[in-house]
Amino acid sequence: MSEPGNRRSLVLCTTAALAVLLAGCSSGSGDPEAGCAPPKPAPAAETALIPAGLSFERIGTVTHVENSGANVTMTAVSTKPLDELTVLIQDAVTAAGYRPAGMDNEGFEAEVFFTSGSVAAGQAVVRKGECEGQWTIDLVLIDPKTVPSSTAAR
Structure with missing residues (x-):
C-alpha cells in the first residue's frame, strides 16, 4: 500500500x-474566442471562383469556395452580430449584380435570398459557428454566366 x-x-x-x-x-x-483558432482562409485558387464584384471583406473570412458549373458555393466565418451580418451579406451580393429577394432572421439562424432577373438565384444561410460568437455562412448562388440572357440581371 x-x-x-x-x-x-x-x-x-x-x-x-x-x-x-x-x-x-x-x-x-x-474572451469567448480565445480558445478558437482563427478561421483558415480559402486558397487563392478557390477565391478566384468568387463571382466578380462579390466581396466578403467587410463580412468575415471566406474558408471555402466551389464552382459546380451552375452554382458557386462559398463558406465563410464571421464574428459580426447576426442582424448586421444579414445586411452586409445582402449588400455584398447586391454589389455582385444580384437582387435581394427577402430575409428571414430568427435570432439564432438567418437566411438571405437573391434573384437574378426573374430567376431565384441563391441564398445565404447563417448559423451559429463552432466557437462562441462566431457565425458560419453558407452562400449558394447560381453562376451569373449560366442565367439565360432574357432573365439576366439588368
Whole structure:
C-alpha cells in the first residue's frame, strides 16, 4: 500500500497537469474566442471562383469556395452580430449584380435570398459557428454566366 505522502503527491501532480492542459484551451482572458483558432482562409485558387464584384471583406473570412458549373458555393466565418451580418451579406451580393429577394432572421439562424432577373438565384444561410460568437455562412448562388440572357440581371 502506498504512503499518504505519495498519494498526496500523486493528487497534486495530477491536479497540476490538468491545470496546464486546461490552460491550453483558454487564454483565461474571458474572451469567448480565445480558445478558437482563427478561421483558415480559402486558397487563392478557390477565391478566384468568387463571382466578380462579390466581396466578403467587410463580412468575415471566406474558408471555402466551389464552382459546380451552375452554382458557386462559398463558406465563410464571421464574428459580426447576426442582424448586421444579414445586411452586409445582402449588400455584398447586391454589389455582385444580384437582387435581394427577402430575409428571414430568427435570432439564432438567418437566411438571405437573391434573384437574378426573374430567376431565384441563391441564398445565404447563417448559423451559429463552432466557437462562441462566431457565425458560419453558407452562400449558394447560381453562376451569373449560366442565367439565360432574357432573365439576366439588368
